[in-house]
Ligand SMILES: Nc1nc2c(ncn2[C@@H]2O[C@H](COP(=O)(O)OP(=O)(O)OP(=O)(O)O)[C@@H](O)[C@H]2O)c(=O)[nH]1
């Protein structure tokens with residue numbers, strides 16, 4: 639049997655919660671159901687949302703609801719759908735006149751450059767023209783990595799000298815994007831921590847320079863978060879969001895983690911939608927985030943063939 643891509647990719651998170659999910663679906667006592675729900679929410683690493691949901695369920699059960707067999711998984715799916723945020727329409731809506739600028743930010747190694755490669759592929763498959771700016775001038779290897787991806791996808795890359803001011807690369811790229819009349823300018827940046835004041839100021843400068851060149855730019859600032867960091871990802875989002883206004887999240891590496899539940903709490907805690915998820919290292923391993931499919935994949939019982 640062929641399993642959906644998403645279900646397969648979420649395998650490790652699903653393994654973690656499968657036992658609890660089975661218990662939830664069965665005919666058990668209220669105490670047992672509550673315990674199973676608690677196990678499921680903590681195993682998936684949904685964070686503070688777990689406590690809120692458990693309180694809610696306890697109240698409902700006391701009032702005589704949610705006690706029938708199999709009611710809990712249905713309730714859980716409905717309830718999570720209310721908190722999980724996906725894109726409201728297209729994940730990166732384009733502006734009508736001139737290039738739409740997408741600034742990509744995040745901590746070291748979260749998957750920014752790989753995600754840019756996936757975005758190039760995604761946008762090109764939709765017939766959009768793309769230009770890329772290599773504003774990670776910090777490491778020579780970073781520019782090389784992006785060069786390879788761009789050559790493979792046949793898109794132009796604007797790069798500076800090693801160690802050049804990232805804002806000057808952003809400036810040149812914005813000019814080139816206008817001159818070439820491309821639909822989208824994707825801006826890759828170096829990884830940084832919120833505690834690195836100079837690097838955070840540099841990010842603000844890149845953003846400012848883009849605004850000066852192209853009206854309304856950056857139209858989207860996407861924070862790339864490593865899904866394997868679970869609840870830490872929520873902290874990072876909060877800290878980056880204090881420096882640059884974020885449009886949404888690109889959550890990577892969901893294929894390799896048991897902490898996929900963190901996806902559920904990001905919207906809840908930060909009011910930010912998850913726009914894309916990364917399910918592998920290849921160009922095709924991107925999905926536009928869809929809360930319904932995500933929850934269906936996460937909460938579907940494991941079948942024998944998967945064990
Ligand atoms: N399994 C898996 N690996 C991923 C995914 N996205 C990125 N990676 C891997 O994560 C590692 C880091 O990816 P990069 O794209 O270089 O990360 P970065 O944020 O650009 O890193 P810096 O520029 O050094 O900050 C690479 O080995 C990628 O192949 C994903 O969705 N799934």
Ligand SMILES: [Mg+2]
Pocket residue numbers: 750751752774780827828829
């Ligand atoms: Mg990079």
